[in-house]
Structures are given as C-alpha cells and as structure tokens.
Amino acid sequence: MVQRPGAALALLVAVQFMLVLDSTIVAVAMPSLGAELGFSQGDLSWVTNAYLLLFGGFLMLGGRLADLVGRRKLFVASLVLFAAASLLGALAGTPAVMIAARALQGLASAFAAPAALSLLMTIFPNGTPEEQKQRNKVMGIYGAVSGAGGAAGMILGGLLTDWFGWASVFYVNVPIALVAVVLAAKLLPADRDNAGLSGGFDLVGAVLSTGGLALLVYVLVEAEKYGWTSGRTLGLGALALGLLGLFLVVEAKSRQPLVPLGIFRKKTLRGANLVGGLTPMAVIPAIFFLTLYTQMVRGFSPLESGLALVPLALCVVIAATNIGHVLPRLGLRWTAALGTLLVAAGTLWAAQIDQGAFFVEQFGPEILTGLGGGTVWVCATVAATAEASEEEAGLASGLFNTANQVGAALGLAILVTVAGSTTSNAIAGGTAVPAALTEGYQTALIGSACFAVLATLAALALLPGRTPTSSES
Structure with missing residues (x-):
C-alpha cells in the first residue's frame, strides 16, 4: 500500500513530462547542434532516428521487464541511464557521440515509460466503481502532462x-532524473518479493521482438528517403515482419514467453491498441505539418512556431483532465469515438490552410484536434490497461506505448511521402514553391483526417460501452 499516492502520482507524471519534453526539445535545437558538431544534412536526421529506433524497438521488452524484474527497480535504473545519456549528449563533441547519446536516451525512455505507467496501474487499481473513477482521473492527469510536455x-x-x-x-x-531517482525509493511501492528472472527469461523472444520492432521503425523513418517501392524498403520491411512473425511462433511454444499470447484474447485491449495506434497516425503528422507550414511558408521562427501550437497543447490538457467526468456517462466506446471525430474534423479543417490569418485557419483546427486527441488518449489508455492483471501491468503498458510509437512513425512516414509527392508534382507543373509546399501539407492533413475516421470505426467496433475490470478478463 502506498502511503502517499498523490506524491507518487506527481513523481511519475513529472518523469513522463521529462520524457515527452525530451522528444521535442531536442528537435528545436537540432539546427544549432548540427552546425556546431559538423553534422551533414543527411546525418542530422539520425539525432532523431537513433532515439526513435531504440525507443520503438525496446518498448515491448521494457514493459515485460517491468513485470519480471520489478517496476520500481527498472524505473530507477532507466532514470539513471537517462541522466547519464543526457550528460553524454550535453558534452558531445562529435556527431558519433551525439548519436550514441540519443540512442541511449531512447533505450532509457523505452524502459522508463512502461514502468511508469504500470506503476500507476498498481498504485491506482480499477476494481470497484470508485477505483475506476480515480483511475480515469489519474490517466487524465497523465495524458494532460504528456500533451503539455510536447508543447513545452x-x-x-x-x-x-x-x-x-x-x-x-x-x-x-540531469537534475530532474536524479531527483526522481532519490524520490522513487520513498514514494513508489516496493517490488514484489518474487520479482526477478529466477523463472527464466525468453532471450530468443526478446531478440526477435526488439529486432523486429526496431527494424520496422527504421523502415518507416527511411521510407520517404529511399521510396516505398524500392528494393531496400520492401526487403527490410519483409524482414521486419518476418522477425515479428517468428516472434509470435516462438512465444506460442515457449514455457516462459516474453509476451504470453493469451493477453491478445482480451478484446478491449486489442481495440484500445488499434485506436491508440491509429490516432497518432492522424495527430502527430498534423502537428508536424503545421510546424513546417508556419516556418517554411509563413516564415515563423522556431519559437514562434512552437507558440503557434500552444492552443492545441492546452486543449489536450483541458480534455485529458476533464474527460474522466464524461467517461462513466458515455462509456468508452462513445467517448473515444467522439474524440476521434473531433480529430477528424480538426485535421480536415486544418487542410484548408492557405496563408490566411492564424485565427482564421489554424486556431480553430488546433482546438478541435487538441480536444479530440486528449479525449482519445485517456480513453485508449484506460481501455488498454483495464483488463490487465497486476502481473500483466508492465506488458499491457509496453504494448500500448508500442502501438502509439509505431502508429506515429507509420503515419508520419506515409504522409511525408504523400506531401512530398504532391509538392513535387505541383512544382513540376509551374506552381511557386510556397504554394506547392502548402498544397503538399493540405493533402497530408486530409490523410490525417482519414486515419482519424479509421480510428472512429475501430472505436465503435471494438471498444465496450463500459470500462471492464481486470477481474472480468
């Protein structure tokens, strides 16, 4: 029993804020970083890609390790690694050291994120209606912090x-991570006495899952560069899917599987991960293209561009912190569907951008997209973790985080290609560059709306009306 659950919640959301903050704060500094360290234009993308590969590849393993070795233990170890990697990045003098530091940050985040979410599930169970209400409130706070961290x-x-x-x-x-390490021992629940790897560890499953996921993320982030139909993309994509397919075969036969396949029999979990994967395919590219539009077409500075997205981030916070009051009345299915429809409406509205006034063409779309994104994030998180037993908390967290990460990478890869192709065709047809770029962003934002509609259909088809509990699975 945790003596101070409120303080434990504050610690966990502070770490989540740091992890989300790190994913965007470095992006703004990349031009300065690249110039000082001597990055070539092509290699600079690896400051982001190195992080994404390790983060996406190790999320599932991180979630399962939280269950096997102990959530607090893994949480603390990952924070120490994150602090060390951040210090290495700050002191980096060459591109190779910087890329290594970002890779280590991605690895640490892949362990910290599911450990933090599974700790929240342990501290705030969902057995009784009162506990469900409290869990919904906690997930709302967690989602709000995630949205605020990106904008911040x-x-x-x-x-x-x-x-x-x-x-x-x-x-x-560095100081945030180290303070969190000290507080974790005082505020977070101790690991179970039987936590550990004494029962065996599925090394083959771990290699196949991390290798397959990392390779899949790599294929997605490089697809626009090499082409979706190139031999490289198709070959590596087939290899990634083959590794993941072999992983499922190994898990079905393993006595101590890394991922017990029985967890996929839970319909709500499957639906939550599908909705949780499709929604980032809409929201993350929308943020990306609005950022490019404000800088490449409107001429905003990086800081001005960040400030222009504040309405979206604030609406994520507002929706996430208040949706817990709506969930018991509308239920998971209709609340999530409402959120995805708001995202669809917001991104479709954003597709009308054409160098008009900010409050006419961007403010309204951001409001709708932010409100919808915050709503869906909470609904999908609640649904993804509702049926998981205490022994499966880390695994459920890792699966949900993986769905989010792979969904965002897939959506961005597809829509960047769509935008680039549209812009190239427009320029070839004699359209001026600013107008051609805008046309590309418009087409991509329509694609975001399509993914949001698919998320709506998934929510209506697969999510239950009321929130299930782990005892019902």
Missing part, C-alpha cells in the same frame, strides 16, 4: 537554445 519542449527548446546554447536542452534532464 518546442517553447523551452527555443528559449534554452537562444539563451544558453544547444547543450542546455540535454543538461536540463
């Missing part, structure tokens, strides 16, 4: 880079 990263990244240089975006993580 863009704003804080611009300020820190302008005032103290690019290294400061790495230094800022």
Whole structure:
C-alpha cells in the first residue's frame, strides 16, 4: 500500500513530462547542434532516428521487464541511464557521440515509460466503481502532462537554445532524473518479493521482438528517403515482419514467453491498441505539418512556431483532465469515438490552410484536434490497461506505448511521402514553391483526417460501452 499516492502520482507524471519534453526539445535545437558538431544534412536526421529506433524497438521488452524484474527497480535504473545519456549528449563533441547519446536516451525512455505507467496501474487499481473513477482521473492527469510536455519542449527548446546554447536542452534532464531517482525509493511501492528472472527469461523472444520492432521503425523513418517501392524498403520491411512473425511462433511454444499470447484474447485491449495506434497516425503528422507550414511558408521562427501550437497543447490538457467526468456517462466506446471525430474534423479543417490569418485557419483546427486527441488518449489508455492483471501491468503498458510509437512513425512516414509527392508534382507543373509546399501539407492533413475516421470505426467496433475490470478478463 502506498502511503502517499498523490506524491507518487506527481513523481511519475513529472518523469513522463521529462520524457515527452525530451522528444521535442531536442528537435528545436537540432539546427544549432548540427552546425556546431559538423553534422551533414543527411546525418542530422539520425539525432532523431537513433532515439526513435531504440525507443520503438525496446518498448515491448521494457514493459515485460517491468513485470519480471520489478517496476520500481527498472524505473530507477532507466532514470539513471537517462541522466547519464543526457550528460553524454550535453558534452558531445562529435556527431558519433551525439548519436550514441540519443540512442541511449531512447533505450532509457523505452524502459522508463512502461514502468511508469504500470506503476500507476498498481498504485491506482480499477476494481470497484470508485477505483475506476480515480483511475480515469489519474490517466487524465497523465495524458494532460504528456500533451503539455510536447508543447513545452518546442517553447523551452527555443528559449534554452537562444539563451544558453544547444547543450542546455540535454543538461536540463540531469537534475530532474536524479531527483526522481532519490524520490522513487520513498514514494513508489516496493517490488514484489518474487520479482526477478529466477523463472527464466525468453532471450530468443526478446531478440526477435526488439529486432523486429526496431527494424520496422527504421523502415518507416527511411521510407520517404529511399521510396516505398524500392528494393531496400520492401526487403527490410519483409524482414521486419518476418522477425515479428517468428516472434509470435516462438512465444506460442515457449514455457516462459516474453509476451504470453493469451493477453491478445482480451478484446478491449486489442481495440484500445488499434485506436491508440491509429490516432497518432492522424495527430502527430498534423502537428508536424503545421510546424513546417508556419516556418517554411509563413516564415515563423522556431519559437514562434512552437507558440503557434500552444492552443492545441492546452486543449489536450483541458480534455485529458476533464474527460474522466464524461467517461462513466458515455462509456468508452462513445467517448473515444467522439474524440476521434473531433480529430477528424480538426485535421480536415486544418487542410484548408492557405496563408490566411492564424485565427482564421489554424486556431480553430488546433482546438478541435487538441480536444479530440486528449479525449482519445485517456480513453485508449484506460481501455488498454483495464483488463490487465497486476502481473500483466508492465506488458499491457509496453504494448500500448508500442502501438502509439509505431502508429506515429507509420503515419508520419506515409504522409511525408504523400506531401512530398504532391509538392513535387505541383512544382513540376509551374506552381511557386510556397504554394506547392502548402498544397503538399493540405493533402497530408486530409490523410490525417482519414486515419482519424479509421480510428472512429475501430472505436465503435471494438471498444465496450463500459470500462471492464481486470477481474472480468
């Protein structure tokens, strides 16, 4: 029993804020970082890709390790690694060291994120109606912090880079992570006495799952560069899917599987992961293209571009912190569907951008997209973790985080290709570059709306009316 659940919640959401902040704060500093360290234009993308590969590849393993070795133990170890990786990034003097630091940050985040979510599930169970209400409130706070962290990263990244240089975006993580390590021992529940790997560890499953997922993320982030129909993309994509298919075969026969396949019999969990994967395919590209539009077409500075997305981030916070009051009345299915429809409406409205006034063409779409995104995030998180037993908490968290990450990477890869192709065709037809870029972003945002509609259909078909409990699975 946790003596101070409120303080434990504050610690876990603070770490989540740091992890989300890190994913965007570095992006703003990349031009300065690349110039000082001597990155080529092509290699600079690996500051992001190295993080994404390790984060996406190890999320499922991180979630299962939380169950096997102990959630608090893994949480603390991952924070120590994250602090060390951040310090290495701040002190980096060459591109190779910087890429290594970002890879280690991705690995640490892949262990910390599911460990934190599974700790929340343990501290705030969902057995009784009162506990469900409390769990919904907690997930709302968790989602709000995630949304706020993304926007804060863009704003804080611009300020820190302008005032103290690019290294400061790495230094800022070190004291936060180390303070969290100290507080974890006092505030978080101790691991079970039987936590550990004494029962055996599925090494083959771990290699296949991490290798398959990492390779899949790599194929997605590089698809636009090499082409979706190139031999490289198709070959590596087939290899990634083959590794994941072999992983399922191994897990079905393993006595101590990394991922017990029985967890996929839970219909609500399957639906939640599908909705949780499709929604980022809409929201993350929308944020990406609006950022490009404000800078490449409207001429905003990075800081101004970050400030322009504040309405979206604030609406994520508002929706996530208040949707817990709506969930018991509308139920998971209709609340999630409402959220995905708001995302669809917001991104379709955003597709009308054409160098008009900000409050006419961007403010309204951001409001709808932010409200919808915050709503869906909470619904999908509640649904993904509702049926999981205490022994499956880390696994359920890892699966949900993986669905989010792979969904975001897939949506971005597809829509970047769509936008690039549309822009190239427009330029070839004699359209001026700013107008051609805008046309590409418009087409991509229509694609975001299509993914949101698919998420709506998945929510209506697969999510239950009321929130199930782990005892019902």
